[in-house]
Amino acid sequence: MSKPLISALAQFAAATAGRNMTKAAYVAVTVGVLGMVLLTDNRAKEAWGWVGALLWTCLAYFVFEWLVRLRHMARQGRLSLYVSSSAGIVDAIGALAVPAALLLGVEPKTAWLLSVLWVLKVVPGIPGLRQLRRVLVLESGPLVSVLVIFLMVVFLASVAEYFLERDVQPQTFGSVPSALWWAVVTLTTTGYGDVVPVTPLGRLVAALVMISGLGVFGLWTGILATGFAAETRRDNFLKTWESVSKVPFFATLGPAAIADVTHMLRTIELPARTTIIRKGAQGDCMYFIAAGEVEVDLPGKKVQLGEGAFFGEMALLGNNKRGANVSTTKVSQLLVLDLVDFRVLMARHPDLAETIDAEAKRRARENK
Amino acid sequence: MSKPLISALAQFAAATAGRNMTKAAYVAVTVGVLGMVLLTDNRAKEAWGWVGALLWTCLAYFVFEWLVRLRHMARQGRLSLYVSSSAGIVDAIGALAVPAALLLGVEPKTAWLLSVLWVLKVVPGIPGLRQLRRVLVLESGPLVSVLVIFLMVVFLASVAEYFLERDVQPQTFGSVPSALWWAVVTLTTTGYGDVVPVTPLGRLVAALVMISGLGVFGLWTGILATGFAAETRRDNFLKTWESVSKVPFFATLGPAAIADVTHMLRTIELPARTTIIRKGAQGDCMYFIAAGEVEVDLPGKKVQLGEGAFFGEMALLGNNKRGANVSTTKVSQLLVLDLVDFRVLMARHPDLAETIDAEAKRRARENK
Amino acid sequence: MSKPLISALAQFAAATAGRNMTKAAYVAVTVGVLGMVLLTDNRAKEAWGWVGALLWTCLAYFVFEWLVRLRHMARQGRLSLYVSSSAGIVDAIGALAVPAALLLGVEPKTAWLLSVLWVLKVVPGIPGLRQLRRVLVLESGPLVSVLVIFLMVVFLASVAEYFLERDVQPQTFGSVPSALWWAVVTLTTTGYGDVVPVTPLGRLVAALVMISGLGVFGLWTGILATGFAAETRRDNFLKTWESVSKVPFFATLGPAAIADVTHMLRTIELPARTTIIRKGAQGDCMYFIAAGEVEVDLPGKKVQLGEGAFFGEMALLGNNKRGANVSTTKVSQLLVLDLVDFRVLMARHPDLAETIDAEAKRRARENK
């Protein structure tokens, strides 16, 4: 192979080894799964040729990715860790499932179905998944008990229905397993209608089951809502605390006040060249720069503000029309302070209020 | 055309240009959409004549509205802003979609279907829509991850079902796309029943999918409930803060106390000649007038109260039967203080308590 | 008629006039509605005789009730108020609907259907209905906007489906009204399955509608949950405040502390001769008597405790097995203080802690 090609491949391999999901990986997953779906469509029979080609390409990519990572990890001596990690297992499955099936002589169309497992590669990339998992873990106690209640209702209901309906509709309620199917379909309020009680008593039981269905829903949601509220607060606090400590503006505050301030701020991450404030728009929050840099586009000149600086305070000091465009020049991390919290903050920490006021005045003079 | 007609039209145009949705616009949207609906009803064939007339009238109105606004904006030099704004786009669609379709030779009955897009004009008028959007934006992270999980379950489940059911019911589970349809219908617990697994394993998978359906529901709702609670607090605070600052009664308080008070008050907007308090009714809140004027209907005489005054305090000082009718004389903005918060407030700010007490006594004497 | 009968009737009338729902009324509503239901059952044809008798009896009762109340209100000069009140209207409907229908020559079986309106009489008796209404009123803004979004989705979706499906299934998607039916059935995730899209595009649209269905659910619930949480807090506070002020034990506290305490207590109403504490049971709360009287069943003697006294404190002072049975002697109103709040309270108000401790010691000595 020609030198440039090799080096390009090497670079590509490095990128692949580094990040969990490269753009290429996303493309491969999407194309692969769509191809698999298409493959099963009878109207696409004749398309088999090129669809198959696509699938083989995706598979090749995943195998390549897996090997690169194995090598990479082996070099760093983290091979065993990687292989036993969920990411490692998912990579292995993605690379080996289909070939294994084919080697085992499974009918190709069926073997390729396993390529649906490629979607698992997306999991680690899901935003806020960790947060969801924490909620499920913390609330697992009540959630499990709701599940147990759910199963208990399902069992009792299905036996009751079997007893009440078996003689009238032997083919649908002829055994408890079929009645169980009915019970699940009903308690989740899915209600296919393929199995429906017809006797008065049977319908009474069914009605009770449906109503308990609402109850189960309600409990379930109530539990998750509760857990989620707690988790959100916690999560936001952690993210923000890091940033606050970076902003000199808050350095003067004691730890108690900082904890207090942290509860009021919200962290946002912005890519470079993003407009944060649009001139003339309504403004109801101000920003502190925890990391990165922004550019204020004043008439005549452009002003750069770096880490620790703040802007947009005018909107909170009476004049709520934004006076200038502000946009990031590099990837930045900003702390947002809502009007609500701004006022509470100023009330509790007058010294901060003065600092901001003074700065605002200075800028106003300057811009004259 | 006769002079009065022209001036009337001019006035109408002015009104149209000014507000986003005039009464006329609401009528036009309603009539237009209903007409379109009717049009598609086969029993209404013969009615085509006058229904068509209606539709053309509505269309005419929307074209007129659009042109008026274009002219209006052009004059103010905000043309480009308007054209690129969502409102501008909606107006343009409302005015051009149907004619364009007709010109392109689309069959009339089909072309008129596009008039359903007129409903989009209502969107900006929806109360609290901004609030909903904010919630969706702030919680977008978790919401997206739930959506991704949703899609992942849908994919895995549908491939599993396809594999398990394709031989038994080739026409319904004959391809993954049809299985996908089943999966969505099931995971959302809609359960049409047009596609239903029949094999034991297939039903087991389906049961799991339904139960995850509850989970998805729960997470989704939990997230939205959390976001909504936060947003409501914030929103109410902002609205109220403006008004509180207008009430001299609170002027004596320091900023901290004001922030405190603001959390206790609720703002309500009332049209003119609305009864706020009905004599003899149970009372559990008092009112401060942030803007407008109210009239207290005392035996013998009527007393007007203007901005900054308060009333209904008697209900909170022991006697909880309302003593007189109170109604607005002009559009007014009131701050409502619930009994609960009244007591907390009085406890924290005894000075306010005295002011109110004194005033209450004075009034009691007067009314003797 | 014999004297006793008349006086009995008079008493009965008085009772009827007084309370909104007498036991008799509940019986009449239940019997009446069940009778009406039975009436429509074809298998119950022959039963018409006595069922009819029942219905006529119920009707007679409601007419009687209505007349008694009219007379009662007329005497008190509140006739017009009553007639225009919701209760008055419901009573009037209950008494007049069926007869009116019969007089108008409506077929009897149909006329009697109107007796279902009798259930409306139960409404004012529903516990916590006022609370629910308040939530709906306070949150009406967001709820309405969700509803508008709901309708908008329904409209756009049904027109799209009509366009996509009309040629394939003219009898089910042949007009927008039928498509609207489909849209509502789908967006509420009810999914009868009587109207189901079959074209790929149609199913795609349907899938989107179902997922928005989850969204609508979520928003709706989120809003209600938020409103409900606020309302519950408020409601409990109001109920409790009244009682706290009655308990001398708290009189020593300043208003701020009282507001604070009130947030910790929960009010419960108990009928006479109800056991509150069962000896040997686990205890995690103490009680203050706001009204009524309780009897402590100590070995050998019975001790009465009246308004302002407290009991069950032992459980919060180390020994968490209840030491004696306690039951109400008359209708009583108690304030419940949970272990959690007890500790916080004791921490914030040491003086209260001492009072309780001292009393507890005194009692312990006594009971030796």
Add this chain to the structure above:
Amino acid sequence: MSKPLISALAQFAAATAGRNMTKAAYVAVTVGVLGMVLLTDNRAKEAWGWVGALLWTCLAYFVFEWLVRLRHMARQGRLSLYVSSSAGIVDAIGALAVPAALLLGVEPKTAWLLSVLWVLKVVPGIPGLRQLRRVLVLESGPLVSVLVIFLMVVFLASVAEYFLERDVQPQTFGSVPSALWWAVVTLTTTGYGDVVPVTPLGRLVAALVMISGLGVFGLWTGILATGFAAETRRDNFLKTWESVSKVPFFATLGPAAIADVTHMLRTIELPARTTIIRKGAQGDCMYFIAAGEVEVDLPGKKVQLGEGAFFGEMALLGNNKRGANVSTTKVSQLLVLDLVDFRVLMARHPDLAETIDAEAKRRARENK
């Protein structure tokens, strides 16, 4: 019988009498219910032999269990208490239901259906069930009112539908009872599709019913979510308070501070030999030992920490990679302090901060 067998049986009996659900009981319930389910499956006809044997064995076990407990309780003189307790009733049912049915000459296959009641034995073992019950009790008021509204809508809707649809579909809407069935199926958004309105008006009513269905859902969930949030806070506080009081580290704090601390901590129970901290993992919380003992696996030596000690504090003092494996040596109860709360705590109670800091430094030196 041989001596060892008897003593083994005696031991087994003792275990059974002691705990509510022994492993054996869980096995018996599972096997028994599965057997019963299998029994009703027509394809399992020939299996009747050994399935029957299984069922008889389970039944025997439950009878044995019941008798053992009766004897055990009788000895402790708590017989009447046990017999009247829910656990006692469930045991009695489990032991007597099937035999009673068989004696009464019920057809065996039907009699054995009663063995589904064995699942009730699991109820007392469900985690957090008590919590759920408390929520349902505390919120019973609003929940009942929602239920009443639910039933009212069902009644009014079904009568309306009966009136509108009876002539068009006499077999499905021919009587109010059948209409009631439709109403429940619809209001719970189950939507079997076996009974569906077809007249325009009927569909309009149905649409309203479905939308109210969402409303009922929302209210229900809102209420439960509210109640659940309150209950969770309370529950966690109680559990934690006990443990906090055991930790000398917090002894220096005043009661107010303790109540404050308690709100920040979370209690977890861990079995012996469980890894709490894995070396190299991300850490965002520290632990206090309320009961039990943990072993820190430092390079070279193992350090034991007993009750009152804390660990994992490094993660909260800058270095957030865990430095060593930590695992329990016996059943332990730990208090978890999240990073969030750690900072707030340190801010409010600087003395604690110093103690932890000092200890951390000391350990760092040591481990050098």
